[in-house]
Every structure is written in C-alpha cells, then in structure tokens.
Amino acid sequence: MGATSGLEGKAIVVTGGGRGVGAACAAELARLGARVVVNDVDAAAAKRVAAGIEAAGGQAVAQPGDVSSRADAAALVGRCVDEYGRIDGLFNNAALMAVGDLGEYDEQAFRDLLDVNVVGVANCAAEAIGPMYRQGSGAILNVTSGAHLGLRHMSLYAATKGAVASLTYAWAAEAAGTGVRVNALSPFARGHMTRMTDDYLIAHGHADAPFAAPPPESNAPVVAYLLSDRAAGVHGQVVRIDGTRLSLMAHPAIIAPIxxxxxxxxxxxxxxxxxxxxxxxxxxxxxxxxxxxxxxxxxxxxx
Structure with a gap:
C-alpha cells in the first residue's frame, strides 16, 4: 500500500461493485488502504468481490441491495458507519444501460433506467451526506457519461447521465465550504454496457462496431485519486478518463453575447x-x- 495514497483508513462505499468498473475500483481502493463496502444488486457478485479483496489482504464487506430503494440505500450507508465508524467516500457507480433510437422507445425501460441511474444516485448521496456533513469531510463521486453530450442510439441512457451531471453541479454548490466534495466521473471501459452497444450496432448493420474499449481497471486510478485526500482542491468537476486520455468536461454555460x-x-x-x-x-x-x-x-x- 502506498504511504501517500490519501486513502489509508478511509471508509468507502462502492455501488455496482460486483463487476466491471465498480469491481476494479473497489479492489484498487482497498489496495491503497481504504476499507470498502461493496454493494451490488447481485448478492453473489458483491460477496465475491469483497472476498477477493479480503483474500488479497484488504478490508471489505459486502452489502447487497438495490440502490433504487431508499431503504436499501440507507442500509448501505448504515452498514459502512456501523462497520467502520464513518463514511469517507461514496463511489455512486451502479447503473443500467439501454440502447436504441427514439423510434424504439420503451417506456418501462426508461423508467427502470431513471430508477437506478438517477433515483439510485440521489438515494445513496442523500444518505451519505448527513454523516459527511457531521464529520466535516467526505467525497461523493457520481458516474456520468460522455453520452449525455449527445450520442446516437443512447438517448435514454444519456438523459439519465445528464441528470447525474446536473445533480453533481447542484450538490457541489450546496456542499461548498462544508468539507464535503462532490464530483463526477465519465469513465469508459469494456464490459456489459459496451457489449450491449456492440450487439445493437452489429444487429443494425453499423460498420463502426464493435467499440474498442479499455479494460475496467484503467478507470481505477482516477477514482482512487478523486476519493482521496490528494484531491482536496477538486470540487464540482466532471472528470473524463478514456483509456490513456484524461480530461475535464465542460459545465453547461450561457454563450455570450447575451x-x-x-x-x-x-x-x-x-x-x-x-x-x-x-x-x-x-x-x-x-x-x-x-x-x-x-x-x-x-x-x-x-x-
């Protein structure tokens, strides 16, 4: 473990931690000294990731649950506080994916996306913010997507991720001066979401499939940094990591002249x-x- 990781002893909740980016980041956070609560709607996956962290010498517990349920979100944050005495970080990563054009609109699929990708993010943040305010410190890292800037075939998913970006800007304004930081990550990784997209594009005859995506682990160093004390000056930002490329994403703005x-x-x-x-x-x-x-x-x- 690095002596200057800024994560030593931190208690961090990772939602959607049973696979992909969530699992990779949970493992990296634990490797750098954080104590991790691994959440996933798939109980077996959450337990498997937590057990792997423990086997590697880290500290982790599994707390399965559905983040779209406020009760489950409360139990998740409560488990972190009960287990480790505090909550220092929330990696708000759990999400669903849908691919399709507007003409293929599925109302129920959209409601499912909203429940997990937006309501779930708000549920977990709302439960975490109280303990963080009381201790005068903490970091919330939401997950948005470059898709929210406008990407074909992903309007429903993009809309939920645009909502997450807006929540991030507003919560950062609310938390200014409290010691609690709120940022968002726009990651990119090979996994079930890119496979869904590839399958859709291939089925519809698009020559640009499949996507060339980096492994989930490529996102972990950025997540570790943003949840650590080393990122004390980073607040209200959307950070983009796309394989070897690191950048900031622009906030919505009014274009001058008015x-x-x-x-x-x-x-x-x-x-x-x-x-x-x-x-x-x-x-x-x-x-x-x-x-x-x-x-x-x-x-x-x-x-």
Whole structure:
C-alpha cells in the first residue's frame, strides 16, 4: 500500500461493485488502504468481490441491495458507519444501460433506467451526506457519461447521465465550504454496457462496431485519486478518463453575447440568428471547448 495514497483508513462505499468498473475500483481502493463496502444488486457478485479483496489482504464487506430503494440505500450507508465508524467516500457507480433510437422507445425501460441511474444516485448521496456533513469531510463521486453530450442510439441512457451531471453541479454548490466534495466521473471501459452497444450496432448493420474499449481497471486510478485526500482542491468537476486520455468536461454555460432589447418579435429573433446567434450554435454531438468563465457577461443591446 502506498504511504501517500490519501486513502489509508478511509471508509468507502462502492455501488455496482460486483463487476466491471465498480469491481476494479473497489479492489484498487482497498489496495491503497481504504476499507470498502461493496454493494451490488447481485448478492453473489458483491460477496465475491469483497472476498477477493479480503483474500488479497484488504478490508471489505459486502452489502447487497438495490440502490433504487431508499431503504436499501440507507442500509448501505448504515452498514459502512456501523462497520467502520464513518463514511469517507461514496463511489455512486451502479447503473443500467439501454440502447436504441427514439423510434424504439420503451417506456418501462426508461423508467427502470431513471430508477437506478438517477433515483439510485440521489438515494445513496442523500444518505451519505448527513454523516459527511457531521464529520466535516467526505467525497461523493457520481458516474456520468460522455453520452449525455449527445450520442446516437443512447438517448435514454444519456438523459439519465445528464441528470447525474446536473445533480453533481447542484450538490457541489450546496456542499461548498462544508468539507464535503462532490464530483463526477465519465469513465469508459469494456464490459456489459459496451457489449450491449456492440450487439445493437452489429444487429443494425453499423460498420463502426464493435467499440474498442479499455479494460475496467484503467478507470481505477482516477477514482482512487478523486476519493482521496490528494484531491482536496477538486470540487464540482466532471472528470473524463478514456483509456490513456484524461480530461475535464465542460459545465453547461450561457454563450455570450447575451442580446437585450425592450421587447422581442419573431422578426427580431430571426435577425438575431441571421446576424449573430446562428454562427454561435453549439455543434450536435460530442464537442471540445476551451475553459469557460463564471464572470457575469453584461447583455449587449440589440437594436
């Protein structure tokens, strides 16, 4: 274990820890000295990962449960506090995946996604934030996705991950100055989600399948850093890791200039787009941008 990992003795909950990114990150957190509670809706998988950590000399317990249930989320955080006396970190990783175009919309599938990917994230964070506030420290790391920037065939999944990003921004604002940090991770890894996507694309004749995805373990160092004391200055950010590429994702922002006039008509709006706003439209799909600013930009008169 590294003496300067910033994770020694930390008590961390990992949701969706039974496989993939969750399992890889639970193992890495434990290797670096954290005490881990492994959660998964698949009880056998959670127990298997916890047992593997223990066999490797780390500390871990399994707490199976469905994060979409507030009671299960409360039991999960309660298990961490009962077992280790505190909760220092929450890796809010549990999620479901769906692939398909709008014409293939499945209402029940969307409700299932919302229950786990959004309600589940909120349930676990809501249970963790109280103990963290009381101890004056802690780190919540949600999991979003680059898909929320706009990716074909993934609108339902992307919508839930966009919601997670928005929750992250708002919770970070709420937690400012409390000692609790809230960030999000946009990971990428080979696993059941990429297999679902590959199967869909292949079945629909797309030549760009299968995806070339890195192993789940490639995400673990970033998760370990963001949950550690070494990331004390990182708050309210979405961090992207894509194999060998590390970056920050931009927050939503209002694009300057802001045009102002006493009243707007449809003709005025048409002229604004023809003369100025049309050229400032954001591109459709995943894009790259320079850092934005929080400085208030005064409106520009549009006569």
């Amino acid at each position: 045009l102002d006039r006493p009243a707007w008509t449809a003709d005025d709006v048409d002229r604004a787009f023809r003369e100025l706003l049309g050229a400032r439209q954001a591109p459709v799909g995943i894009a790259y941008t320079e850092p934005a600013t929080t400085e208030r930009v005064p409106p520009v008169p549009f006569d």
